[in-house]
Amino acid sequence: MPVNEREREEVLELLGENARYSIADLARFTDLSEEEIEAAIEELEDSGAIRGYQAIVDPSRVGTEQVRARVELNVTLDRETGYEDIARRLAGFSEVQSLRLVSGDYDFALDIEADSMDRVSRFVSEKVARLPEITQTVTHYVMDTYKDRGIEMGEGSDDDRLSVSP
Numbered sequence: 362m363p364v365n366e367r368e369r370e371e372v373l374e375l376l377g378e379n380a381r382y383s384i385a386d387l388a389r390f391t392d393l394s395e396e397e398i399e400a401a402i403e404e405l406e407d408s409g410a411i412r413g414y415q416a417i418v419d420p421s422r423v424g425t426e427q428v429r430a431r432v433e434l435n436v437t438l439d440r441e442t443g444y445e446d447i448a449r450r451l452a453g454f455s456e457v458q459s460l461r462l463v464s465g466d467y468d469f470a471l472d473i474e475a476d477s478m479d480r481v482s483r484f485v486s487e488k489v490a491r492l493p494e495i496t497q498t499v500t501h502y503v504m505d506t507y508k509d510r511g512i513e514m515g516e517g518s519d520d521d522r523l524s525v526s527p
Contacts, residue, residue, distance in 0.1 A: 364401045368393060372401045373410070380414040417512045427474040429458075429503040430481045433467035436494045444468070447494050456484050467499070478502065 364372070371391055375382055384402075388395045405411045420426040436447055444462050451471060452460050459472040471489070475481045481500065490498050506514050 364393060364397050364404075368397070369401055369405060369410075372398065373405065376402075376411070376414075417510055419506075419514050421514075427476060428478050428481050429472065429474050429506075430485075431501045431503065432471040432473060432485055432489065433497075433499040433501075434469040434471055434489070434495055435497040436468045437496050438494065442494055447492065450492060451489065454484070454488060456481075456488075467497075 368391065372387060372393075375387055375390055382390075384395045384398050387393070387398045391398070393401070402411070434451075436444075438444070448460055448462065448469070451457055451469070454473075456473045456475055457471060458474050459470075461470045462468065463470050473481060473484060475484060481502070485498055485500055489495060508514060
């Protein structure tokens with residue numbers, strides 16, 4: 362039996378909370394059978410609604426810190442070039458972790474990672490800024506991360522239970 366839109370949204374919400382939930386966990390959390398959960402996930406993956414699964418890694422705890430930066434880009438479009446054309450070229454660079462068309466004072470927000478500030482700087486100046494439609498770049502280096510994709514980073518107790526005294 363196919364799942365309805367509300368049930369698909371429920372499965373998506375649960376997977377967004379924890380992509381490691383098992384099929385059995387998801388079935389237990391919902392009113393769906395394991396077969397319905399499997400069908401819903403397959404449908405969501407096939408349709409492209411689920412694009413992938415990732416762990417959120419705290420680089421300070423694994424000793425492989427990368428330099429992260431947010432780059433603001435302004436562009437000038439011409440009759441032959443649209444935002445999608447520029448985005449396609451930028452997204453092709455391995456340093457690019459995320460790319461968004463935004464409203465406000467600049468056109469694109471580009472999140473990049475490299476193993477040094479020099480590599481970030483060279484990437485922006487030698488690859489990004491050289492695209493003819495790019496008219497301005499502003500680079501902001503990430504100094505610390507306190508929360509990433511809804512997960513708090515840094516020190517903290519793994520035990521979130523309240524203390525109870527007799």
